[in-house]
Amino acid sequence: MSRDVITAVDLKKHFLTKAGTVRAADGVTFSIRENETLGLVGESGSGKSTVAYTVMGIYKATSGKLTFKGKDITIDSDHRPKQLKKDIQIVFQDPGSSLNPRLSIRQILDLPIKVHNIADKKNRDNRILELLEMVELPPDYMYKYPRAIGGGERQMVAIARALATDPSFIVLDEPTSALDVSVQAKIINLLLQLQKELNLTYLFITHDLSLMRNMATRVAIMYLGKICEIAPTAEFFKNPRHPYTQMLLSSIPVVSEDEESLKPKKIISQGEIPSPVDVPPGCSFHQRCPKCMDICSRVDPVTVQIGDGHEVRCHLYS
Amino acid sequence: MASAKERTKERVRINRKDKLKRAWYKFRKNPLSIVGAVITLLVICLAIFAPFLSPYPEHAGSFVNFSEASKAPSLSHLFGTDAFGRDILSRTFFGFRLSLLMGIVVIALTAPVGITLGLIAGYKNGTWIETLIMRITDIFVAVPPLVLALAVCSILKPNIFNAMMAVSLMWWPWYCRLVYGIATSIRNEFYVQAAEITGASKAYIIFREMLPNCFGPVFTKISLDMGWVILIGSALSFVGLGAQPPTPDLGTMVADGGKYLPDQWWIAIFPALAIMLVVFGFNILGDGVRDMLEVEDV
Amino acid sequence: MADRVLDIQDLQVNFDVYGGTLKVLNGVNFHLDEGEKVGLVGETGCGKTTTAKSICKILPVPPSRISGGKILFKGKDILEMNKKEMRQVHATGISMIFQDPTASLNPVFTIGDQLMEAIKYSSLAEGLSRAEIREKAVHALKEVSLPDPERILENYPIQLSGGMRQRICIAMALATQSQLMIADEPTTSLDVTIQDQVLRLLGELVLEKDTSTILISHSLGIVREWTQRVYVMYAGSMVETAHTKDLFAEPLHPYTKGLMDAIPKLTGKGIAQGIEGRIPNYLHPPSGCRFHPRCPKKMPVCSAENPPFFNMGDDHYVACFLYKEQN
Numbered sequence: 007m008s009r010d011v012i013t014a015v016d017l018k019k020h021f022l023t024k025a026g027t028v029r030a031a032d033g034v035t036f037s038i039r040e041n042e043t044l045g046l047v048g049e050s051g052s053g054k055s056t057v058a059y060t061v062m063g064i065y066k067a068t069s070g071k072l073t074f075k076g077k078d079i080t081i082d083s084d085h086r087p088k089q090l091k092k093d094i095q096i097v098f099q100d101p102g103s104s105l106n107p108r109l110s111i112r113q114i115l116d117l118p119i120k121v122h123n124i125a126d127k128k129n130r131d132n133r134i135l136e137l138l139e140m141v142e143l144p145p146d147y148m149y150k151y152p153r154a155i156g157g158g159e160r161q162m163v164a165i166a167r168a169l170a171t172d173p174s175f176i177v178l179d180e181p182t183s184a185l186d187v188s189v190q191a192k193i194i195n196l197l198l199q200l201q202k203e204l205n206l207t208y209l210f211i212t213h214d215l216s217l218m219r220n221m222a223t224r225v226a227i228m229y230l231g232k233i234c235e236i237a238p239t240a241e242f243f244k245n246p247r248h249p250y251t252q253m254l255l256s257s258i259p260v261v262s263e264d265e266e267s268l269k270p271k272k273i274i275s276q277g278e279i280p281s282p283v284d285v286p287p288g289c290s291f292h293q294r295c296p297k298c299m300d301i302c303s304r305v306d307p308v309t310v311q312i313g314d315g316h317e318v319r320c321h322l323y324s
Numbered sequence: 325m326a327s328a329k330e331r332t333k334e335r336v337r338i339n340r341k342d343k344l345k346r347a348w349y350k351f352r353k354n355p356l357s358i359v360g361a362v363i364t365l366l367v368i369c370l371a372i373f374a375p376f377l378s379p380y381p382e383h384a385g386s387f388v389n390f391s392e393a394s395k396a397p398s399l400s401h402l403f404g405t406d407a408f409g410r411d412i413l414s415r416t417f418f419g420f421r422l423s424l425l426m427g428i429v430v431i432a433l434t435a436p437v438g439i440t441l442g443l444i445a446g447y448k449n450g451t452w453i454e455t456l457i458m459r460i461t462d463i464f465v466a467v468p469p470l471v472l473a474l475a476v477c478s479i480l481k482p483n484i485f486n487a488m489m490a491v492s493l494m495w496w497p498w499y500c501r502l503v504y505g506i507a508t509s510i511r512n513e514f515y516v517q518a519a520e521i522t523g524a525s526k527a528y529i530i531f532r533e534m535l536p537n538c539f540g541p542v543f544t545k546i547s548l549d550m551g552w553v554i555l556i557g558s559a560l561s562f563v564g565l566g567a568q569p570p571t572p573d574l575g576t577m578v579a580d581g582g583k584y585l586p587d588q589w590w591i592a593i594f595p596a597l598a599i600m601l602v603v604f605g606f607n608i609l610g611d612g613v614r615d616m617l618e619v620e621d622v
Numbered sequence: 623m624a625d626r627v628l629d630i631q632d633l634q635v636n637f638d639v640y641g642g643t644l645k646v647l648n649g650v651n652f653h654l655d656e657g658e659k660v661g662l663v664g665e666t667g668c669g670k671t672t673t674a675k676s677i678c679k680i681l682p683v684p685p686s687r688i689s690g691g692k693i694l695f696k697g698k699d700i701l702e703m704n705k706k707e708m709r710q711v712h713a714t715g716i717s718m719i720f721q722d723p724t725a726s727l728n729p730v731f732t733i734g735d736q737l738m739e740a741i742k743y744s745s746l747a748e749g750l751s752r753a754e755i756r757e758k759a760v761h762a763l764k765e766v767s768l769p770d771p772e773r774i775l776e777n778y779p780i781q782l783s784g785g786m787r788q789r790i791c792i793a794m795a796l797a798t799q800s801q802l803m804i805a806d807e808p809t810t811s812l813d814v815t816i817q818d819q820v821l822r823l824l825g826e827l828v829l830e831k832d833t834s835t836i837l838i839s840h841s842l843g844i845v846r847e848w849t850q851r852v853y854v855m856y857a858g859s860m861v862e863t864a865h866t867k868d869l870f871a872e873p874l875h876p877y878t879k880g881l882m883d884a885i886p887k888l889t890g891k892g893i894a895q896g897i898e899g900r901i902p903n904y905l906h907p908p909s910g911c912r913f914h915p916r917c918p919k920k921m922p923v924c925s926a927e928n929p930p931f932f933n934m935g936d937d938h939y940v941a942c943f944l945y946k947e948q949n
Binding site: 189191240257 | 783814815816817882884894900
């Protein structure tokens, strides 16, 4: 039984603003096992990026438990030990701003190597060339600047940067959302290959469910700071239970008849996504839910197990 | 594999050449920028080579020849002579020296200080450090610049060194504010966060990640500032708080020549035109520098 | 036989930049009949937005240059029109919805100000009073299912959500009763569930008002659900066009096929490798067919000549020498 790399129990991250408390992540519980890819899906305001950044230490958790290989990581990045920073890395969403436009790729990749003493002065360039080879970029990209290369290639440099410290866990925050489909394919395949070769564990965030279907081993769907449903991938897509999951799955634009038949019955989405400052009482989804019952507007549902590794948070099942 | 060092050197050389070509293309798009560059270069040459280029270099020091005093512009004295018989053209060339010196010294003092404080304040966004730095900056900015310089100069002995100190004192906040604005906007960019997550030191983040992104506006400001500092320096000399006689300073020359207007107009007008030329040249050059440093997306 | 609203013939657009000329549009051929919903699909940098902006004549004229071709709007060449005629076209002929609703709405004016201004300029001929314009504005907002339109007229864009802003942009585009509407990636910045709502709404309104629409997108899925005919664009020209059903059932061009393969499918069978290489450098585009350096099926003729559209029957055209024989 492979051990858990990340565990989160009732993790909360709230932001205090003039408009009120933003409950970005509001009691999130999940675990990620070694070598698996947990997919986190949600729309804007769902809190998926917040969860990712809290895991990374960009945000300090407001409350709850968060551990990495057994050690507590609710502390923020400034106070984390170096070894921890080496072991957890992140690939950001926007390749345009995740690489410093004023630094060459060589300088960008040099930083993590220098900070963590991965290679001594003589061998740094060799290590950089190794990294470029790993992401299938030609060696002379070392001297280029980010604006001279395309978005997909920039993202590959970002991946190379994440791999530079030889991590065991990588957070991928919508790594291909800003890219074209043909480039996305290349990067996803690269990520899957690297996962096998280097024994990596991924937390993969995206809003693209079709991509998730092919990338994740387990999928969790979030709405307004809470996880609605979590299940192994195949099960998640075959038997979605939560009404929000069904709504989302039925809205995906697909390109073939085969896929159409796999989608759940069409649920027409109504209403706007509420702001996380103004979370509706009871179940946060009840105002848009086609199966809303009386209890839903009063009581917040708890998560229950309904199958092998399949959990839902909905009054229909509790 | 050919030595990595050699390949780096070669590639850096190619990159640099291409960068320069591109920069020149952007610069020369506006013909006025070339005019600015020519004027600035001319002034710099005249300043540096003043002893060789001026027809009467000795007139720049203590020199008196009342037989030639207050002569109108002629072939032997293109700008005429002043009340002491000194050739105004030569003194103007030497005057450029002082003007440029003031500009260089002031900027060399204020830019590093202002930039560093601005970066620190921007990086420490939301903390007491930022508040402290920016409120001090606000205090200096609130005082009208010339008033501050005048106040400082009148307390200290009036000479060109103290004038430079006075101008520096009220100049640094503007660099601080400029860089602070840029720093706060890039503080939360992903690449800065990526560096923090990796564990880079604060000094690295401030000077290696954030500073290069400020170069564009900073260098533009520096080229525009040369003109402004010279103007303010001349203003101080005009009221007697800068260079003292017989040192040829453009501001002092205008002040002295003012008494002889409008009959011996050349004593005041030519130095004034010289100031105007220098300031104009640097301003236009500044525009060109700004065009050149614009980052374009191909 | 429906009227041809838009007919682009062999459009060529260049951009003058440092280093030379970017030959962006390389002979674009496109047509749209009255009442049709046509999709334009392509990846970043293929020239779809340039094409859209050329139709509306809003490309910045230096550095861009229209170096050839015609754009016939209802029979008249837009490129030959003077300013007055063009203004008329802008007012009542063509309207456009841009990708980012936040950038399309002026943050310092109320929704009411902007919407009423659009209506005013589109109906100058009718000489409506302010009250009548306001009424039209309220009606337009009701049509896009916005609750409490009177209050929204007083709101500023920042007070509304992304989906609502996009709906307002749609209202503005449709309120002018234009004959042609170009929607450039109207839902890219929206969430999936909101995207669904907005597209559904757009479909209903377009049907009701019989507006001819061009939907530009990089998402093949959206185009499949929404359009009747599709054009696939690559590196400045159309490579394939067909009725939507036919294109998705049987894509012919190697680029179209590569694109369809690269899309992750709900069936979960993994993702294909994608397409080798990068989009070409427009300064020095490849000779002949611009796709040939990346094409798995390239032949010697591909680098020599640029393939024309070959007619595969039933309105299905492919610009690929593989299909020359079946023409």
